Amino acid sequence: MNNFEYKQATDAIDATDAVAASEDAMFIAGGTNLVDLWKYNLVHPKLLVDINHLHNHKHITELENGGLRLGALVTNADTAYHPLVEERYPLLSKAILAGASPQIRNMATNGGNLLQRTRCYYFYDPDVPCNKREPGSGCPAMEGYNRIHAILGASDQCIAVFPSDMCVALAALGAVVNVSGNNGERSIPFTDFHRLPGDAPDIDNHLHHGDLITSIDLPVRGFAQNYSYLKLRDRHSYAFALVSVATALELDGGIIRDARLALGGVAHKPWRMHEAESVLIGRTADEATFAAAAEVILADAKGFKYNNFKIELARRAIIRNGMMALNPETQLPGAQPSA
Amino acid sequence: MTTIVLNVNQRRYSLQVLPWVSLLDALRERLKLTGTKKGCDHGQCGACTVLCDGKRILSCLTLAVMKDGSDVTTIEGIASGDDLHPLQQAFIEHDAFQCGYCTPGQICSAVGMLNEGKARTREDVKELMSGNLCRCGANTGIINAIMEVKEGGGLE
Ligand SMILES: Cc1cc2nc3c(=O)[nH]c(=O)nc-3n(C[C@H](O)[C@H](O)[C@H](O)COP(=O)(O)OP(=O)(O)OC[C@H]3O[C@@H](n4cnc5c(N)ncnc54)[C@H](O)[C@@H]3O)c2cc1C
Numbered sequence: 001m002n003n004f005e006y007k008q009a010t011d012a013i014d015a016t017d018a019v020a021a022s023e024d025a026m027f028i029a030g031g032t033n034l035v036d037l038w039k040y041n042l043v044h045p046k047l048l049v050d051i052n053h054l055h056n057h058k059h060i061t062e063l064e065n066g067g068l069r070l071g072a073l074v075t076n077a078d079t080a081y082h083p084l085v086e087e088r089y090p091l092l093s094k095a096i097l098a099g100a101s102p103q104i105r106n107m108a109t110n111g112g113n114l115l116q117r118t119r120c121y122y123f124y125d126p127d128v129p130c131n132k133r134e135p136g137s138g139c140p141a142m143e144g145y146n147r148i149h150a151i152l153g154a155s156d157q158c159i160a161v162f163p164s165d166m167c168v169a170l171a172a173l174g175a176v177v178n179v180s181g182n183n184g185e186r187s188i189p190f191t192d193f194h195r196l197p198g199d200a201p202d203i204d205n206h207l208h209h210g211d212l213i214t215s216i217d218l219p220v221r222g223f224a225q226n227y228s229y230l231k232l233r234d235r236h237s238y239a240f241a242l243v244s245v246a247t248a249l250e251l252d253g254g255i256i257r258d259a260r261l262a263l264g265g266v267a268h269k270p271w272r273m274h275e276a277e278s279v280l281i282g283r284t285a286d287e288a289t290f291a292a293a294a295e296v297i298l299a300d301a302k303g304f305k306y307n308n309f310k311i312e313l314a315r316r317a318i319i320r321n322g323m324m325a326l327n328p329e330t331q332l333p334g335a336q337p338s339a
Numbered sequence: 340m341t342t343i344v345l346n347v348n349q350r351r352y353s354l355q356v357l358p359w360v361s362l363l364d365a366l367r368e369r370l371k372l373t374g375t376k377k378g379c380d381h382g383q384c385g386a387c388t389v390l391c392d393g394k395r396i397l398s399c400l401t402l403a404v405m406k407d408g409s410d411v412t413t414i415e416g417i418a419s420g421d422d423l424h425p426l427q428q429a430f431i432e433h434d435a436f437q438c439g440y441c442t443p444g445q446i447c448s449a450v451g452m453l454n455e456g457k458a459r460t461r462e463d464v465k466e467l468m469s470g471n472l473c474r475c476g477a478n479t480g481i482i483n484a485i486m487e488v489k490e491g492g493g494l495e
C-alpha cells in the first residue's frame with residue numbers, strides 16, 4: 001500500500017523542519033500534481049506536510065524596489081486575476097490563464113507550479129523504463145512515440161519537457177525564486193531554477209530536500225505595453241503546450257529597444273536565450289526581425305521521429321507571437337493565435 | 340484516522356477519514372452524496388467539480404483532510420428546495436446533456452464561473468468552461484444554457 005500520514009504546518013520553519021526530518025516527507029500545496037502522481041503510484045510519501053496555512057506566504061505584495069512579490073501559496077487563479085499582475089505583468093496573467101483549467105487554477109499554487117513534473121507518457125507508465133523515474137533504466141521515448149518531447153537541451157538520457165506555462169512567462173520576465181531551507185534563505189534567478197537533464201534526469205531543479213519556496217519576485221519592468229503569450233496544442237484548450245512562446249518588447253517608434261523571448265514545451269526547462277533577444281534589439285519590429293531571432297534560438301534544435309515538426313512550429317510561433325505582441329489587445333482567450 | 344468537519348450544502352457533517360481519502364470519495368462513499376461524479380479521478384475531466392468555500396475545484400485531486408472546516412456545495416445543494424437553480428432549468432431547456440454524467444460537474448463549474456465574473460463573451464465562456472469535458476458532445480447546448488443565464492442577469 002502507498003499510505004501516508006498527514007500534518008498541517010503552522011509556519012515556514014515548522015514546514016521545512018518536518019520535511020527535512022525525513023527523506024520520505026513531502027510538502028503538499030494545491031495537490032493537483034502530487035495527488036495525481038500518488039494515484040499513479042509514482043511518488044511514495046510517508047508524510048505529507050500541508051503548507052496551505054502558511055499565512056505569510058499567501059499574499060501578493062509590492063516590493064520597495066517597485067517589483068512585486070508573489071506568495072508561494074497564492075493560487076494560480078488569484079495571481080492571474082490580481083489587479084497589479086493584470087496591470088503591470090499581463091504577460092504572466094495570460095500565461096497562467098493558458099494553463100490547465102479554471103478549477104485546477106483555483107487549487108494550484110505558485111510554488112507548486114514550478115515543481116510540477118513532466119507529462120512524458122513513459123514517465124507515467126511504471127511498466128516501462130524511464131531514466132527520470134528510475135535512473136539508469138533507459139529512455140523509451142528516444143525510439144518511441146516522442147511527439148510531445150524536447151527539441152532543445154535534451155541529453156542522451158532524457159528528452160522529457162517541463163510542462164508549465166506560468167514558468168515561461170516568469171523566465172521571460174526575469175523573476176527570482178525565494179527559498180527557505182535548513183541552511184537559511186536564498187534567492188535563485190528564474191533561469192537557474194530548473195536544470196537540463198544531462199546525466200541526472202531524475203533531478204528537475206536546484207532545490208534540496210526540505211527547501212520551501214516562499215515567494216517569487218517580479219522585477220520592476222513588466223513589459224505591459226507590448227507582450228504576448230501564444231500556446232499551440234493538440235486541442236483548443238485544457239491541454240499542455242506542444243510549443244508555447246512568451247514575447248515581451250519595449251518599443252520606440254517601430255524599433256525594438258528591449259526584448260524578452262522564452263519558449264515552453266520544447267525543453268526540460270523554460271527556454272530563454274539572451275543571444276536571441278540581442279538579435280531583436282535595435283531592429284524594426286517586423287516578421288523578418290522575429291524570424292532572425294527564431295533562427296538563433298532554434299539553431300541547435302534537434303527533432304526526433306515524431307516531434308521534428310516542432311522545430312518549424314516553434315519558428316513560426318516565434319514570428320507570429322512577435323507580431324501579436326505589437327497588438328496585445330487583440331489576443332484571444334486561451335492564448336490562441338490572433339492577428 | 341483524522342476527524343474532520345465538512346459543511347456540505349449547509350449541513351454540518353463530522354467524519355473520520357484516512358489521510359489519502361479524496362474529497363470526492365468522502366462525499367460519495369461516506370456522505371452518500373453521489374451526485375458528484377467520478378470520471379477520470381485524475382483531474383482531466385471536471386466531472387467531480389464542486390464548490391469549496393465558493394470556488395470551483397476538483398474534488399478528485401483534493402484530500403478531504405485538507406478541507407477540514409470548509410463549506411462545500413455539491414449538485415445536491417444547488418436548487419432551492421423544489422425550485423431548480425436557473426442553470427438547472429436552462430440545462431433542461433437547452434438539451435444541455437445526453438447521458439448526464441458530466442452534468443453535475445458542468446453545473447457546479449458554471450455556478451463557479453458566473454461567480455468569478457471573468458467571462459464577457461461567448462468565447463470567454465467556452466474557454467472558462469473548458470475544464471469540463473462532455474463525451475456526449477452536448478457542448479453547444481451547455482454553452483447556450485450558460486449564456487442564457489449569464490445574459491439573463493446571472494444567479495438568483
Ligand atoms: C489535467 C491537468 C492539466 C494541466 N494542464 C496544465 C497546463 O496546461 N499548463 C500548466 O502550466 N500546468 C498544467 N497543469 C499542472 C498544474 O499547473 C500543476 O499541477 C500545479 O501548478 C501544481 O501546483 P500545486 O500547488 O497543486 O502543487 P502540488 O501538487 O501540491 O505540489 C507539486 C510539487 O511541488 C511541491 N511543492 C508545492 N509547493 C511547494 C513549495 N512552496 N515549496 C516547495 N515545494 C513545494 C510538492 O511537494 C510537490 O512535489 C495541469 C494539471 C492537470 C491535473
Ligand code: FES
Pocket residue numbers: 376377378379380381382383384385386387388397398399400
Ligand atoms: S474525476 Fe475529477 S477531474 Fe475527472
Ligand code: FES
Pocket residue numbers: 435436437438439440441442472473474475476477
Ligand atoms: S452528457 Fe454525457 S458526458 Fe456530457
